[in-house]
Amino acid sequence: HHDQGKSRVGLHSYQGALHLEDAEEDDYCFMAIEKSHQFHSEFFKMIPEHKRSESRKLNKGNIDWFKKKGCRIRRVPCAKGGMIVWDSRTVHAGAPPKVGRENPRMGPAAWATHEDLKLKEEAYEKFKASKHYPS
Template sequence: MPHYESEPKIDTNVATGDWRDDLFRDGYVVVKGVLSEDKAQSYKDRMFEWLETFPYGFKADDPSTWGKEHLPEHMKGGMYHGYMVHHEKVIWDARTEPALIDAFAKLWDTKELLVSFDGMNLTLPTPDLKPSTPWPHVDQNPNRKGMQCVQGILNLAPNGVDDGGLVVLKGSHKLNELFFKMHPETKGAGTWGSMDWHGFDESEVDWFKQRGCEEIKVCADPGDLILWDSRQIHYNKVPSSGNVRAVMYICYAPASFASKEDIKEKASYFQQRLGTVNTLAPCEYIPP
């Protein structure tokens, strides 16, 4: 650590004839039906049950208790990364779904994978849910060249244009390297170290839009897996539809990316029931 140009990466110039072509071209893809709709619903129900374990009066069947005062601490409307949620059985059960692992194994062409210890998002439509401010960012250090991390969202509830969720700047992954070459003065440039997060201001986002990158709200059905290149500019928005957003953040990367020291540190996080954001870069990230 840190790994940069010597790190293994995906050859995005190879035509695969499947969903990987969409990912390589657009920087994101929705892999349909990784879980059945019934299985997705069961995970969503268990996420609600997790919220009921807190002593704040939340009841899944009583929307009058869905307000902030009845919920544990969260961010961006419904992102949960505290309370050791990374190691709740419901999330581990989802991480070990064979079809989900198979998707990442297909992408990386290996079954020898490591998973991130990340959280979940259960955004509930309530009067105190305010519109979110975009926070466009990438989660791959520009010193890393090529596709070295692909992030994942396991979607568990119907997610349309107005239902909140992932927004991407389509195609921005292909301009990532050029942007940082042309903007060496960008705040943080040259001092990244092993940090893999970078936020963009409005003028910087416009730079990408002027070169044809389109802002897309990614839509998905229950049981779909959303994947995106970590070089792609993205952020999340809260629902404006009155519907629930329910997702888990799940990312797998080749075990070959990790040194023995990385593995030891990751094992200690597991033993302490901690999350691994920025612990095993590049596939440990602040999710959208």
């Protein structure tokens, strides 16, 4: 997915992930389409139906488009205590493990409002996705 939508042109932010445990290439790890940030504006010009929303999930055809531009998908391992930083125009996702492993995520309960908890409960019950933030 992209986290920077078409309404923002050029570099607007960086994102990052701090790894509390080792993440090997065959494990849950960060995955990105290398150099996809270079084609951000061109990509959004070819999908005029996309709304102004910041986040954009990609389908197989979208990913193939980036591959035709010479971009390649890369799983990025990271050592415990390491950090990965990327341009928000970069197509990225969490890569599923090649072998089974749990993937727990959490945030301090103190950060969650009553409304946050209700939304998370509803998302859980309806098998919906939610925002990156745990609260």
